[in-house]
Amino acid sequence: MPAADSVKCVDMTDDALIDARGIHAYYGASHILRGVDLLVRRGETIGLMGRNGMGKTTLLKSILGLLPPAAGSVQVRGRDMTGAAPHRIARAGLAYVPEGRGIFPNLSVRENLLMAARAGHDGRNEWTLDRALDTFPRLRERLGHGGQQLSGGEQQMLTIARALLTNPDVLILDEATEGLAPLVAQEIWRVLQGIRESGISSIIVDKNFSAVSTIADRNVMLVKGQTVFQGDSETLRARPQLLQAWLGV
């Protein structure tokens, strides 16, 4: 079980929003994450990369408390959140856009947004319903519709808008553009760029290597539950043979 006592705030920089160290995670007996570290500083956009089944989603879930790590520690803004309830971790400033969207189909678009809206942990309230709707004008037209009635792209916009309405420090996006028409995906990338410029950190998991590496300040590459690379996109692009091996691009 967790070696939680070995965790102290030592060399951590003050601006670390998420500091996950030595994360091990299991699904039943299968050992999925084998000691992964992930650091997200204030204002940083992280590209989390790896082929199918390498453990990206599992790492996000471990950080978010949805799959509490078997070993390792998760700190959010310097506070230990290892094994904390997901709602506490979310309230510490993390917002999640899960794989496969996760809108509430039985709620209207407006309700999907309102149920989540709150000020950030520091009382910041920059993201209001109006601002979210200005960011995604399509949602404004669809406010009264049921979540079910939206197109895939609109559902994804709704999930991102809903996450922003929690006024997070870190936005965590798992395959946000998967299965979307190129134009819709482009719109999402444009919004993510805007979010980056507004100073919100994010962790982005996406199949589109060139788009992620363009927006990311730093990339983390997972292979079979272990970190094989951490660094900026320049360095990563300069090693095409490794990219080929890790991602098949």
Add this chain to the structure above:
Amino acid sequence: MDPHIFLIQLLNGVQYGLLLFLVASGLTLIFGIMGVINLAHGSFYMLGAYLAWSLTAQLGNFWLALLSGFVLSVVLGMLLEWLFIRHLYRRDHLQQVLLTYGLILIFSELRSIVWGDDVHSVAVPALLAGSIPLTETLAYPVYRIWLSIICVVLAAGMYYLIQHTRLGMMIRAGASNREMTQSLGIDIGLLYRLVFAFGIALAAFAGMLAAPVSSVYPGMGNQVLIICFVVVVIGGIGSVKGAMAAALLIGLVDTFGKVVEFEIGGFRVLPELAGMSVFVMMAIVLLWRPEGLFGARLR
């Protein structure tokens, strides 16, 4: 049928239906939102009736008894959820049924120890003790009318809470996707505790309201439980709207079934068979719509 008698039966049927709704709505909410089959739901109705009887005697005031009984039920609900029910959310229905059946036995035994096995009655509070005359010989009790109004007010309040408040949105969101709701910073454990406590407090409150119009007796919980399952199944499992429609339907069918004699193909159908009419109706509805009247589920 004499129009005055018809009116009286209609009022009785509606009042019975509304009372059933109070009990059944909690049952269907707890199932629809948390996925828990709560067999002990009827026990809270029984407990409510005994609380009304004993608290009225202790406090000397029916209204105080209602208020304190409701508060006690909410507290009891929160406690039970914390002790037992929260361990059931990820378990299968068999385990839920076993545990909640165990609760029935415990409550029945506790009732026997604390209050005995006698049948009791609760006096109608003085404020509502009168009757409204319909003809020279027929009158309708004010208390029953008040009871119906309270039920309608509670139903409207519940509708507003679930459909139009943020709390209601969170509850519905939690019914559809628990993990996602948590990841938005919502304490779903607390939410479920509130839903459970509120659901069983409604059943207890129904029992308290019913105490002055029916007697207070040991088996009343099991009887109401069976009818409430019929309501939930006819209405569509998890649907509060369906519970309202089905409860009114059953209230009317049951009430009129008891007073109407009619003939089908030369056979005289006796009022004694009225007890069956409700189940016959369930069979018909299920043949027609297996998912119930408002089968659109919450989960």
